[in-house]
Amino acid sequence: MNTTVVSTGTEGKTWGGGNKPLNASYGKLMMWFFIVSDALTFSGFLASYGFSRFKFIDSWPIADEVFTHVPFLHGQEHPMIYVAFMTFILIVSSVTMVLAVDAGHKMQQTKVAWYMFFTILFGGVFVGSQAWEWATFIKGDYGAVQTKGGNILQFGHYVDHDGKQKFERIAIRDIAVATEIDRTQHTRDNGLWFVSEGTLPSYTVDQLVTGMEANPDILIRSQKLDEHGNKIVYSREESLKQLKDHGKLVVEGANLEVNEYGTNLFADFFFFITGFHGFHVFSGVVINFIIFINVILGTYEKRKNYEMVEKVGLYWHFVDLVWVFVFTFFYLV
Amino acid sequence: MAHEHKLEILRGLVKFKSNIQKIWGVLILLSIITTVEVVLGIYKHVLPDFFSSHLVGMKVLNWIFIILTIVKAYYITWDFMHMRDEVSNLKKMVVWTAVFLICYLVFILLQEGSYIFNVYHDGYIKHDF
Known part of the structure; x- marks a missing residue:
């Protein structure tokens, strides 16, 4: 005897199940949830940066004077040029990522692989630039x-x-x-x-x-x-x-205890926020690399869809998005 | 998942023939905005007084930077993350949650930050001795 109710009489109605109100796959939806929560983490950091800055509103260091160096140009002062370059690199890497997603929709394996390769390359350049920026900041300038x-x-x-x-x-x-x-x-x-x-x-x-x-x-x-x-x-x-x-x-120079540029908190927040962002970029590069290997091995060709590329793409764009804000609040405002 | 993309940006002002074209178009737009920001940032000190006048607790120039940043964030989310092609419930779920919580957090912290500044500035507490 069958004791399980197989028919509830609600099939096809709103609460009958099987609806997809957001019309997105489980994986993509979870990536969006993660991104929202991570965005809140970053805004927590940036808001506390704002708190300290408003607290020392009449004595905060001037970012233009702190970040003036460009690699290979010793002794010259070019405020913001190098950070602008880093921002541009990250935006371009976003573009190659979105091109990879687009090629994935069209099931073009070779193109996806090449675009992913360039994304990883630009990501690496960005992380390297950040390391250089940290080294310059730590070493200091005038004392x-x-x-x-x-x-x-x-x-x-x-x-x-x-x-x-x-x-x-x-x-x-x-x-x-x-x-x-x-x-x-x-x-x-x-x-x-x-x-x-x-x-x-x-x-x-x-x-x-x-x-x-x-x-x-x-x-x-x-x-x-x-x-x-x-x-x-x-x-x-x-x-x-x-x-x-x-x-x-x-x-x-600067470290977590002293800072030749001004308020100690400036260095603390610089290390913490750009460090946390740099860590995101680094993990993004690692994840992109794993997916890149899968693309080359033909995993998604066999699966007949490239949604995995789209999901890491969402994460990668988010990292770019965060940088846009870090750039504004650390270097411009 | 359908592979249809909405191919207009700037409210239909610019229309693209294909998704790939749109991607390059958005790159150009983002680069222009970044260039404007950097130029304003470098020539901060020679800008007219209007830019350094105060509006709702902050310099006009800073408001310009923040608005340009939000415009950039919009295009990254809408076109690179394909939010433009998602259903409106998904858009609201992500954007409303984030915008509401972030505005609340920023308001509280900045308010308290300037309060503490005033305590040090006008009160009898010193951090410099």
């Missing part, structure tokens, strides 16, 4: 002095540009006067075996004081912004006073 209160003092002097006075930065290595230092780096074998210490800065605050006193042109620029968005430069007396009274630590 600075951190005060007891955690502020950053940067050095520079006024230079005449066609009759207009313009403040130009001077690197600490050009200011510091070599004096005797009695402090050496503490290592486990020359002191307490259970205590260790990181690399010491190349210069001490005292050496900078000596150097600054020897050169009457040098002024100090504070973190604070004036109403035009330029950093406030101290007078000569104030500069010397700030350095002597408050200067505590020489900072070169």
Whole structure:
């Protein structure tokens, strides 16, 4: 005897089952769910970046001055050019990805493989560029002095540009006067075996004081912004006073603890957000590579559809989408 | 899944013959927007005063950057991720959820951020000593 109800009398009606209200496959739908949740994660990061920025609205570093380097062009300042290039590379990789999806719809195996190959290539270029950008950021540029209160003092002097006075930065290595230092780096074998210490800065605050006193042109620029968005430069007396009274630590480059460009949080968020995004790009490249191998092996040819390419494509475009926002909030705004 | 694509962008202003053409068209559009952003960013300091005047708590230039970014995001989602070809329920599911939650989060955090700025600025608490 059959005890299972096989007919509910609702077949073909709205709640009868078998409907596809979103008209998308399970896999694609789940990718969209993932993308929405990941978008919320990223907006959480960017919103907290905005929080810190609004908290230090009058002293946030100026991104144009921080990211000025382009590979192979040493000593030249080209704000934003390299990031713009990175953005362009990522958009182009999105285009090759969407071309791969399009070729997949037409069941053209060779074309899908080639387009996927270029997507992976551009993805690799992007990750490499980001690594280079990190290295440059960590290495630093001019160096600075951190005060007891955690502020950053940067050095520079006024230079005449066609009759207009313009403040130009001077690197600490050009200011510091070599004096005797009695402090050496503490290592486990020359002191307490259970205590260790990181690399010491190349210069001490005292050496900078000596150097600054020897050169009457040098002024100090504070973190604070004036109403035009330029950093406030101290007078000569104030500069010397700030350095002597408050200067505590020489900072070169940036890490999670100190940051020669300004507020520490700027470096923290830079590492965290671009790092998290870079990790997404890296995983995207890995996933794309797996799918690329499958395309070459003919897996989707046998399956008679290339939806898998479309799904990784969605992820890849999302990574591009996030970069568009990171670009705006880190480099432009 | 049907392979039909809607081939118009900019509300029918530009029509393409094939999907591949549309992809290249969108690339050109996105590149133009990025170029405008970069040029505005590089020449920030020589722009007329209008760009640095304040509007609803932010500089006009920053609003321009944010709007251009959202336009870019729209074309990436609609044309590269094929949202244009999905049913409207799927569009709403993704866009409304994200837009609502993100606006809420951003509002709360930015509001609190400027509150803390004011506490340091006007109050007796200092972080610099």
